[in-house]
Every structure is written in C-alpha cells, then in structure tokens.
Amino acid sequence: MSWRHLITNLNARKRLISAFKSGNIYLGTLERPIFPKIVSVKITDHSTQYTFSLPNGLNPDILKRNYFAILQHFGEHIRLEGEVKRYTLTIYSKSSTGDxxxxxxxxxxxxxxxxxxxxxxxxxxxxxxxxxxxxxxxxxxxxxxxxxxxxxxxxxxxxxxxxxxxxxxxxxxxxxxxxxxxxxxxxxxxxxxxxxxxxxxxxxxxxxxxxxxxxxxxxxxxxxxxxxxxxxxxxxxxxxxxxxxxxxxxxxxxxxxxxxxxxxxxxxxxxxxxxxxxxxxxxxxxxxxxxxxxxxxxxxxxxxxxxxxxxxxxxxxxxxxxxxxxxxxxxxxxxxxxxxxxxxxxxxxxxxxxxxxxxxxxxxxxxxxxxxxxxxxxxxx
Incomplete structure (x- = not known):
C-alpha cells in the first residue's frame, strides 16, 4: 500500500469515526468511547465502501435512530446494509449519477x-x-x-x-x-x-x-x-x-x-x-x-x-x-x-x-x- 493510499484510507476512517461520534453510535462514555470496529475501507472512483461491526452490547437500532448523523457527514448518496452486528456503508460520488x-x-x-x-x-x-x-x-x-x-x-x-x-x-x-x-x-x-x-x-x-x-x-x-x-x-x-x-x-x-x-x-x-x-x-x-x-x-x-x-x-x-x-x-x-x-x-x-x-x-x-x-x-x- 502506497503512502498516499494509506493517508487516504486513514482520513476515510477518521471521517466515519467522526460520524459515529456525532450520532452517539458507541458504547461507554464520550471520554472513553468504544466505537464500531472498521473492518475494511474500499475506495474507488465511484464510491467509498466501509465494512464495520458493532461492539457487543450496542443496540443495532441506534443506527436507524441516528442515521441522520451519517447523512449529515456524507450526504444523501449513501446506502447502509446489514443487520445485528456487521454492516456495509457505501458512499457514492455524485459523478456516478446521470444518463x-x-x-x-x-x-x-x-x-x-x-x-x-x-x-x-x-x-x-x-x-x-x-x-x-x-x-x-x-x-x-x-x-x-x-x-x-x-x-x-x-x-x-x-x-x-x-x-x-x-x-x-x-x-x-x-x-x-x-x-x-x-x-x-x-x-x-x-x-x-x-x-x-x-x-x-x-x-x-x-x-x-x-x-x-x-x-x-x-x-x-x-x-x-x-x-x-x-x-x-x-x-x-x-x-x-x-x-x-x-x-x-x-x-x-x-x-x-x-x-x-x-x-x-x-x-x-x-x-x-x-x-x-x-x-x-x-x-x-x-x-x-x-x-x-x-x-x-x-x-x-x-x-x-x-x-x-x-x-x-x-x-x-x-x-x-x-x-x-x-x-x-x-x-x-x-x-x-x-x-x-x-x-x-x-x-x-x-x-x-x-x-x-x-x-x-x-x-x-x-x-x-x-x-x-x-x-x-x-x-x-
């Protein structure tokens, strides 16, 4: 992995963690939060795809209740899929729309x-x-x-x-x-x-x-x-x-x-x-x-x-x-x-x-x- 790719990947992870933080999507306290584990980040010309898993004990309903926080960070061109523990979040670039x-x-x-x-x-x-x-x-x-x-x-x-x-x-x-x-x-x-x-x-x-x-x-x-x-x-x-x-x-x-x-x-x-x-x-x-x-x-x-x-x-x-x-x-x-x-x-x-x-x-x-x-x-x- 090149250093540029590594930096891009780290910045993408920080962005998702920031969305988790804004939406209170974590266990514990704000001072010592346990965020969902980001398993992988795949970045292409058309999209960024995150795969993450919730920590044991975190109610999956929190993703539905606080979905607005993810929208605020990434915009409307996104899709969240998964259930119980493992999820995939895909953020699409606007350039992928059109005829x-x-x-x-x-x-x-x-x-x-x-x-x-x-x-x-x-x-x-x-x-x-x-x-x-x-x-x-x-x-x-x-x-x-x-x-x-x-x-x-x-x-x-x-x-x-x-x-x-x-x-x-x-x-x-x-x-x-x-x-x-x-x-x-x-x-x-x-x-x-x-x-x-x-x-x-x-x-x-x-x-x-x-x-x-x-x-x-x-x-x-x-x-x-x-x-x-x-x-x-x-x-x-x-x-x-x-x-x-x-x-x-x-x-x-x-x-x-x-x-x-x-x-x-x-x-x-x-x-x-x-x-x-x-x-x-x-x-x-x-x-x-x-x-x-x-x-x-x-x-x-x-x-x-x-x-x-x-x-x-x-x-x-x-x-x-x-x-x-x-x-x-x-x-x-x-x-x-x-x-x-x-x-x-x-x-x-x-x-x-x-x-x-x-x-x-x-x-x-x-x-x-x-x-x-x-x-x-x-x-x-």
Whole structure:
C-alpha cells in the first residue's frame, strides 16, 4: 500500500469515526468511547465502501435512530446494509449519477451466461446489474410519468428480442395507454400488441390454455420444468408484458389469469412483466405481490407507493432513469436510456409484414362474431 493510499484510507476512517461520534453510535462514555470496529475501507472512483461491526452490547437500532448523523457527514448518496452486528456503508460520488446510454455490445456481454437475461442498469460503482428471468421470474415496474419507466420497458423488450430467436421467445404485449408498444407491432417475436381490455382478456385466455397444456406435458413426462421436456415437445418462452395493467383491475378474468401466471409460470416458461404509474394495494394483492420476484421502483409519489412496490426510498429519487430494484437484495441503479429511433434501428432486422390483426387464440372465428355483436351495440348507443 502506497503512502498516499494509506493517508487516504486513514482520513476515510477518521471521517466515519467522526460520524459515529456525532450520532452517539458507541458504547461507554464520550471520554472513553468504544466505537464500531472498521473492518475494511474500499475506495474507488465511484464510491467509498466501509465494512464495520458493532461492539457487543450496542443496540443495532441506534443506527436507524441516528442515521441522520451519517447523512449529515456524507450526504444523501449513501446506502447502509446489514443487520445485528456487521454492516456495509457505501458512499457514492455524485459523478456516478446521470444518463446511461444503451450500448448493445456492452449489454450483450452481460447476458452471455443467462438463458433469458434482463439487463437492469448500472449501480453507482459503474457495474452492470442483470438477472435471469428463469431464476427470478416476473417483474413489476412502477414510476411516475417521466421517471424512466417506459424507457426501461422499451430497453427490456428490445434486449429480449435481440437475445432470442423468434422460435425461442414469443411476446404478448398489452398497451392499455396505447402509447408505448407500437414500435414492436411488426417484430417477428411479437404475437400481438393489444390495447382494449376485451382483447387483452382474450389474449390472456389463450395464455391460460397454454399454461394448462404445458402443465399437462410436464406431468406426462414427469419433469419439473419445460426445458427438460423431450426436444419434440419443447415450447418457446412466453413473456406477457402489460403496461398500466391497473386499468384492467375490474376484469376478474384478467386478474385471475395474471395471478395464475405469476404463481405457476416459472416452471412452465411463462413470465409476466407488469407496469403501473400509481401502485395500488388493492390491485397488487398479496398473491401477485409475493410472486413478482423483482420490483423496480422509479420515482414514486410517496412512501406508501414505495412500500407497495417494495422499493424503499423510491419516493426520494430525483433523477430520471434512476430506480431502486428489489430482487435478491436492494440495488440503486441507473437504467440504460434507449431512444425510440435507436430502438427502431435495432429492431429493424426482425420486422416482418403483418396484417392488421394477428390471431392469438384458436377461437378466432368466435371472437370475430363477438366483435360484430359489440360493434352493433355501440352503433345503437
């Protein structure tokens, strides 16, 4: 260790001890304090990370009660993790915030070892964070208008399309706001882009039949996952993505099928990505919430919404594209920013000619008759 590095390390330790002292985070008296033991200090261009342990007999609650003292010394760009005795405090440099351009080559490198990779973004140390949808199925994305939620959806769907062949992945998209998914309409992987509640309900009924068929196959061949089926019976992964699905909350059929997808879809290769602007506890009932294994909370209105999404402090976010992710642990991330024009260019090789509608059910003729029936009612009104 060079003398400069040693001095920097000592100064960092003194700064943390000063924060402990200000917050009364010690045993004994001020004249003879026993401070938490600083186990290590790691300093990079993006952050300073302390690992420390509390002395035996010091109530861990004191860290929560006097957290303000740490904030006063280090500012708001920090994260404290740990429990009982050992903790990690990370102080991020402000320079680590800001836009992150979507770079397909960098992203491909992150996904090489993942079967169905989801690229999330970069943490404050500049490292990419990604996960495998097969291991952590089903995603909830929430955030106010302009927070970066829609761009994250565009990034996730584009990445899935670039990573998988149409024979390996099929996408079913519900666009309740009629504003987000039109660029995917002609992509070969995409089975449908629907906006009306009735059409989305019919699409989900098709997904329900697919779940039943896949479940029967796994039972027949006595396997625990569709990837273990004989080659001739393999099925592609299905991803159902519905933007602003809260608008479908009054349709019991829709909510029942979505609940079933997130409850049993993982082993059957069927996954859900659900997004909403205003999280609602009545819509996100216990069953759905428990099985949405990954939550991404962009800027939310208040603590209540952040708690519903299970992304603490998401209400404090100020920068667009920044979000809190809760999966195997909490992450503070910057989402990659994918321009609409750049997304179209990346998707262009996968575009195919499609008609106005694309059947997604075996009962298309019946559906057409129903459409005529409802059109007649609308005309009478």
């Amino acid at each position: 992150l351009a979507y770079d397909i080559e960098d992203i491909r490198e992150q996904l090489t070892k993942l079967k169905l990779g989801i690229i999330c973004g970069k943490d404050r140390t500049g490292a990419y964070v990604a996960f495998d949808l097969l291991k952590q199925p089903h995603i909830l994305i929430a955030g106010e208008t302009g927070s970066g939620k829609s761009t994250q959806l565009r990034s996730i769907l584009t990445t899935l399309i670039l990573a998988k062949k149409p024979s390996e992945l099929k996408l079913y998209l519900g666009d309740c706001k009629k504003s987000e998914f039109h660029i995917f309409r002609k992509v070969e992987h995409v089975q449908c882009v629907l906006s009306s509640g009735r059409d989305i309900a019919e699409m989900l009924c098709h997904i329900k039949r697919e779940l039943d068929e896949r479940s029967d196959l796994t039972e027949t061949f006595e396997v625990s996952h569709i990837d273990e089926l004989p080659v001739e019976h393999r099925r592609p992964y299905l991803v159902v993505c519905i933007d602003e699905f809260v608008m479908l909350r009054k349709d019991e059929t829709v909510m029942e099928i979505l609940t079933e997808v997130v409850a049993i879809g993982r082993t059957l290769g069927v996954f859900a990505i659900l997004s909403m602007q205003r999280p609602n506890a009545k819509v996100l009932d216990t069953t759905i919430r428990v099985n949405l294994t990954v939550s991404m909370g962009f800027k939310l209105r208040d603590k209540t919404e952040a708690r519903i999404v299970n992304t603490p402090d998401a209400e404090k976010i100020e920068e667009p594209g920044r979000f809190v992710m809760n999966s195997d642990k909490l992450y503070d991330l910057q989402a990659p920013y994918l321009e609409m024009g750049d997304a179209k260019e990346l998707l262009n090789p996968f575009m195919v000619s499609k008609g106005k509608t694309k059947p997604v059910t075996q009962d298309q003729e019946k559906l057409t008759e129903e459409d005529v029936f409802y059109d007649a009612i609308d005309a009478e009104r």
